[in-house]
Amino acid sequence: MTTPPLLEVQGLDVEFTTPDGGALHAVREVSFTLRRGETLAVVGESGSGKSTTALALLRMLPGTGRITGGAVRLDGQDLATADEPALRAVRGARVGMVFQDPMTALNPVLTVGRHLDEVLRAHGGRDRKARRTRAVELLALVGIPDPERRLDDHPHQFSGGQRQRVLIAMALAGEPDILLADEPTTALDATVQDQILTLLGDLTRTTGTALVLITHNMGVVARACDRVLVMYGGTVVEDGPTAEVLSRPRHPYTAGLLAAVPRLSAPSGTRLTGIPGTPPDLSLPLAGCAFAARCTLAEARCHTAAPTLTEVAGTGGDTVTGTATGAGTGTDTGSVRAACLLAAERTDPLPPPPPPARIDRPAPGAVVLRAEGLRKTYKSRRRSFTALDHVSLTLAAGETLGIVGESGSGKSTLARVLAHAHPADGGRILLDGQDVTRPGRAALHSVRRRVQMVFQDPYASLNPRMTVGEIVAEPLRAFGTVAPGERAERVAELLRLVGLDPAAADRHPRSFSGGQRQRVGIARALAPEPAVLICDEPVSALDVSVQAQIVGLLTDLQRDLGLALVFIAHDLAVVRQVSHRIAVMHEGRIVETAAADELCERPRDPYTRALLAAAPEPVPVRARLPVGAVSA
């Protein structure tokens, strides 16, 4: 009962130096413990400090990052002060690490066998043959078929899910006590994510390895871990058993985050719940609670007194706060700790989130865009790839058509073909009843005016050298819709329309957050007064608490301007709430189109059913049915 913790993090502080010489306090006073064989999720949004904490544990902070305080004790050895050789003996041997993007995390010029061999060699494997045998075992362990032969293949010959399996095999090669996985499934499709989470769960159970899973996805937390640590603004705000935290959050941020996760059960036309405001600026000193500025329950003292992580009344029972060393922390799995002045006193549950509001939207009007039998094939010297295979759809004014599918299903190609960024190889596109499949120069110009696009990555899709005003004014100049003298006024109007201060026009994209940048992208798309707006994964790069604001903005704009929206996303829950109808894409074809609620409640195509089953929900595991695993 009283085994000492395997890993004990105490008062960890991490700072970065900003380009102008200031300090960015990315991790503030983070404390937690991890016991042997435990599975712990660290959840938070971008900037919460979760990944920085993970990297700090192994002293792998990038750039100017450094640990400025606290201790990281692994079986009593303080890693925060250990020297490089000691750290190398820990990395890969006692703590294995898995990173987010399997496409870039493997070395493209080394075979998979070499990857594993390097790790085994670094940790004392002297015999070449024995290392190879072990590498085959490891590949088999993570479920790569035909491991003996695949050992000599290079990373590009594996799928994304398989590459993540290889990375997990690398992390397990040294038989570590802890597996540290930083967003291991974020870059993967839902069905593959499910398989990887199953694998991680099975492996940690059979090998007794403790798992620290860093994620922004509450669904993944529910699916994979016993305990969860919620981070916000560089601090831990809540720590407790997953089932308890998910069903009865004590910290208002946890509650807000849970409410913001789109639920598959929410019907079409439901407004997404978000958390108003933006995350704190970590370069500023923090006086009170990091969340106070966005908290609806905050009182005056929340802004001045910093809360400490303390046990909440009525949970766990017999243990004290987790910062005590050694004995005493062994039984705290049952207790919930929260860093909230009010939570420490409150005995009732937090007030439930307000019931989801309905989107007041008029019924769709006449058909504006029609596609018939669109085909698109990409050819290289050796093979050709059919991205669109006889795709037909209609879109009415004021209607939102959701398009879902996994990566490679052809959704982005469809968006580009509809927006005339790529020509179709076959089929017809009709805009307002006119055939615009192969428009001439002048016709293309007017088609582009009527059909605009909003892109996925608000960081890459805005030119960093242009001011926001120039970015929004560019389509005005290109289409000549507004006289030069009136452009500034129109830009201000557009910025107001998307909820930005017109004064933003003089600043560059870098001084805006992700959500604000996406607003700029939407303003740019609206500038030529289009009839159709094609949104390709418009919120997938944004945090859940922010995505509600952008989705809300899009639906409001649709109501006010009568826009027809194509809403492409991989998250079925979001798509259901915003869309009138949903089309499911698979291998270049639309396998099913139906009214949004109909499709989610009574899916007809087996692929739609698989997609629905794989969507992670932030509900404790015991309340859900298990999903069968298929090899990636």
Next chain:
Amino acid sequence: MRGYLLRRLPSALFVLLLASLLVFAVLRLVPGDPAAVLAGPDASAEAEAAIRASLGLDDPLPAQYARWIGGLLTGDLGPSYAIGGRTADLIGDGIGATVELTLGALLFVIVLGAAFGMVGATSRNRWLRGTVRILTTGALAVPPFVTGVLLVLLFAVLLGVLPPGGRVPLLTAPDLGVQYLLLPALCLALPSAAVLGRYLEDSIGRALSEDYVRTATAAGIAPRRLLWRHALPNALPPVVTLLGMQTGHLLGGAVLVEAIFAWPGLGQLAEQALVRRDYPVVQDLLLLLVTVFVLVQLVTDLVHAWLDPRIRWE
């Protein structure tokens, strides 16, 4: 690999054809008449016309072109107009010297470039990095005819340890040959070595900041191995491509350097032939240069594919 070479062959031949047309046309567009040069300033118009007729310069241009290409294909390069002797012999006499100089320079480019690049990318010593930066900037900024003169001044005149010019074939007397080769090869190599060093430094720096290096770091692999086994294999392919292009530079630069160091190579021959409008010699030399360049590119691509498994099968 054979399939790859076969696929590349048509485009290589096309480049050679285009180059031959260009070389042929440009020479005839440049003012100056070989017959006039041969006849001398005091010759009569009749004598000049007779020479022109005897050289076949009165034939229509397509016929002249066909004669040249036909000769190339049958291995008969024909006589030189002005220098005397057969073109093939002239080129044969100079090619050894030029190959020696270019290979010597290439060795310097690789060794110095690698040293500059590795120091720039990995040294923790700020002074050393600064020195390399100044050296490479200098090597890039100062043209070979200045560095050549400076090298001669320093090593031949002031220190007197190396000969200022001339050549002893490396194969007949290696010890003496190296002494003659050192200065011209270094002079020819410096700008390319600087470019290569800068590029390698940048390429290693980028590879070291890639995700896969982070993966390897987290697996406990030592920094030295990270550099040599994980980052460097990724940093090399683009550098190899650059090296291929720089080899072309070396061939072109040899003309100038041979003049500075009285190096009896093809550069010297090219200069003489150009001044005297010796069409066959100039044409053959330029086409030879293009051929070597095409071959170097082909080798570069093969090495690139060998280093990077992702493009091996394309």
